[in-house]
Amino acid sequence: MKSPLSCRQFGAEAGHQVFYFHGTPGSPEECEIFDSCAKTHNLTFICYNRFALSPNADAFTYFQQLADEITDKAVGKSVDFVGFSIGAFIALQVCSLRLYTGN
Numbered sequence: 001m002k003s004p005l006s007c008r009q010f011g012a013e014a015g016h017q018v019f020y021f022h023g024t025p026g027s028p029e030e031c032e033i034f035d036s037c038a039k040t041h042n043l044t045f046i047c048y049n050r051f052a053l054s055p056n057a058d059a060f061t062y063f064q065q066l067a068d069e070i071t072d073k074a075v076g077k078s079v080d081f082v083g084f085s086i087g088a089f090i091a092l093q094v095c096s097l098r099l100y101t102g103n
Contacts, residue, residue, distance in 0.1 A: 005069045007048045011038025017077060019070055020047040021094075023085030027051075030084075045082075046073065050090070059093075066090070067097040 008028035011018075015038065020031040028047035038045050053065055070079065083091030 005048050005050075005052060005065070007046050007069075007073075008032070009047075010035040010045045012042045012044050015039075015042040015044040017074055017079045018043050018045050019079055019081050019091070019094075020045050021050070021081065021083040021087030021091040022047060023087050026084065026087065063090070063093040063097055066094045070094065071098065 006028075008031065010032050011034060018034075018038070020028075020034070022028065022030050028049050031045045031047045034043075034045045037043075048066060048069060050066060053062055057065070081091040081095050083089070
């Protein structure tokens with residue numbers, strides 16, 4: 001069984017899930033800025049440490065690994081994506097894979 005990719009979570013404990021994709025340079029900790037506002041609006045911001053993925057993976061595998069992690073974490077619920085800088089491009093790639101596979 002694969003081990004889940006590490007992530008940071010801020011905001012409401014069980015709110016609507018918003019997956020945040022940081023820029024480069026950047027880190028999962030940067031979405032802490034949304035903590036207070038997310039709690040107020042019942043949102044849960046989740047940001048994966050995408051630098052922990054294999055740097056040798058091809059682009060499709062890299063995006064698919066992120067999509068799989070999000071699918072596992074979302075447990076069938078609808079989610080939103082937010083991306084900052086290059087993170088916006090990554091969010092779009094992952095979103096397209098989730099839509100393509102029906103997740």
